[in-house]
Amino acid sequence: MLRKIRLALAVLFFALVTLLFLDFTGTLHVWFGWMAKIQFLPAVLALNVGVVAFLVVLTLVLGRVYCSVICPLGVFQDIISWINSRRKKKKFRFSYSPAKSWLRYGVLVVFLIALIAGIGSLVALLAPYSSYGRIANNLFAPIYQWGNNLLAYFAERADSYAFYETTVWIKSLPTFIIALLTFIIIAVLAWRNGRTYCNTICPVGTILGFLSRFALFRPAIDSSKCKDCSLCARQCKAACIDFKNHQIDYSRCVACMDCLDVCKHDALHFESYLKKAAPAQEQGGESRRAFFAVGAMLATTAALKAQEKTVDGGLAMIEEKKIPKRATPIAPPGAFSLRNFVQHCTACQLCVSVCPNEVLRPFTSLLEPEMSYERGYCRPECVKCSEVCPTGAIKPITVADKSAIQIGHAVWIKENCIPLRDGQSCNNCARHCPTAAIQMVPSDPSNPDSLKIPVVNEEKCIGCGACENLCPARPFSALYVEGHENHRMI
Numbered sequence: 001m002l003r004k005i006r007l008a009l010a011v012l013f014f015a016l017v018t019l020l021f022l023d024f025t026g027t028l029h030v031w032f033g034w035m036a037k038i039q040f041l042p043a044v045l046a047l048n049v050g051v052v053a054f055l056v057v058l059t060l061v062l063g064r065v066y067c068s069v070i071c072p073l074g075v076f077q078d079i080i081s082w083i084n085s086r087r088k089k090k091k092f093r094f095s096y097s098p099a100k101s102w103l104r105y106g107v108l109v110v111f112l113i114a115l116i117a118g119i120g121s122l123v124a125l126l127a128p129y130s131s132y133g134r135i136a137n138n139l140f141a142p143i144y145q146w147g148n149n150l151l152a153y154f155a156e157r158a159d160s161y162a163f164y165e166t167t168v169w170i171k172s173l174p175t176f177i178i179a180l181l182t183f184i185i186i187a188v189l190a191w192r193n194g195r196t197y198c199n200t201i202c203p204v205g206t207i208l209g210f211l212s213r214f215a216l217f218r219p220a221i222d223s224s225k226c227k228d229c230s231l232c233a234r235q236c237k238a239a240c241i242d243f244k245n246h247q248i249d250y251s252r253c254v255a256c257m258d259c260l261d262v263c264k265h266d267a268l269h270f271e272s273y274l275k276k277a278a279p280a281q282e283q284g285g286e287s288r289r290a291f292f293a294v295g296a297m298l299a300t301t302a303a304l305k306a307q308e309k310t311v312d313g314g315l316a317m318i319e320e321k322k323i324p325k326r327a328t329p330i331a332p333p334g335a336f337s338l339r340n341f342v343q344h345c346t347a348c349q350l351c352v353s354v355c356p357n358e359v360l361r362p363f364t365s366l367l368e369p370e371m372s373y374e375r376g377y378c379r380p381e382c383v384k385c386s387e388v389c390p391t392g393a394i395k396p397i398t399v400a401d402k403s404a405i406q407i408g409h410a411v412w413i414k415e416n417c418i419p420l421r422d423g424q425s426c427n428n429c430a431r432h433c434p435t436a437a438i439q440m441v442p443s444d445p446s447n448p449d450s451l452k453i454p455v456v457n458e459e460k461c462i463g464c465g466a467c468e469n470l471c472p473a474r475p476f477s478a479l480y481v482e483g484h485e486n487h488r489m490i
Helices: 001-024 026-032 040-045 050-063 065-070 070-089 101-117 118-127 127-156 175-195 196-200 203-210 231-235 258-262 338-344 350-356 384-388 428-432 466-470
Strands: 217-221 268-272 360-364 368-371 405-412 438-442 451-458 479-489
Touching: 001 026, 001 065, 001 070, 001 127, 001 258, 001 350, 026 384, 040 050, 040 127, 040 203, 050 065, 050 203, 050 217, 065 203, 065 466, 070 127, 070 175, 101 196, 101 203, 101 338, 118 368, 127 175, 127 203, 127 350, 175 196, 196 203, 196 451, 203 451, 231 258, 258 268, 338 479, 350 360, 350 384, 405 451, 428 438, 428 466, 466 479
Parallel strands: none
Antiparallel strands: 217 268, 360 368, 405 479, 438 451
């Protein structure tokens, strides 16, 4: 019964957390956004004391159930391992192996140093929730969106608008490669040996493993009943049951309850260690816990790019816009400062997946998102990224707040401006500026009838990127937004 309850909860959590990354409408976040906020590292970075305390108490009472129920990367490994078991029709394929303490402690030290030093990219590479977020956003989301577009195609022909098409595109090729490599590494490890990643690399697993050594309830082997049949050890995907010595390494046990179901001699029970008759000794030599592995990132890829035709009146291809060189990256409204954003962001890409304007994408250090306006601009009425961020890298803000937050300012590039370059009248930037920060003035001050050019009022500009995105100049806009390291209210 315990195993069935654990499986039901694990499937529920995994499905809903995955849908948070796939749901491009942002609807599910209203109901299930809390599932992202109870992930361990996001809760720590957000200084969410209540969630962290809950996870600590949960581990001290029931062991590492977080790893087998709440963590999407942990459940993902279980799914891969289960598929392999079904394919081979070989249920008992694991075996006990001693803990690789040097690796776990080494990775933990590296992770903590990176966290303290603010090396966000390395932290993001090692964090389990962030790793799964990149996998879901870069590998699963395109498949989900293609399926949505197929439904929209048929619905339109049935005069129904229950579905609408969305653009499928690769937001960052380097991040796509990292997500693909992470997927391959974790899938191979899970396919061959179950929870190897959790118990040798994952920093969250190492921290919770240290706490789970003192868990009140945990699996225990009754030495008087055990027949040394090894079924429990061969079923243990964490490779933590030493059946010969009747010992369980509780620091690696993820409380999956699989061993309880296979014991034919009633020698395994999930019970309080305070009252068990034959205490299950902990793996000798294991006195503490550490975490996280330096991931191998090489480059092998092939990326599918969503093909979009942009044409002018159906006659000529419109040249795609190129990304300008910004001296300072643009952090989204609610980040308050670039420093705060980088320090708290785990690069899970939840904000990227819900951005309806295709403004947020992974750029900085290949992982953390930043804003760019080639495909859209940051509309004043949209605050979805601030609603879904689980770490506090983007604080919740209102629509009224957003209209007054200056995240950057527009810069005019004279050589690219159409009135001066092509001799044609244009006022697209001024017409679409939501804060009226752009005014059109005569290009020749002595001639009021001369073609007009834009002048930017930096005090009123909020850096939304409407001017940069809607400027008809190609490949570089005549206006681009320069980010501010510290945001301010105007």
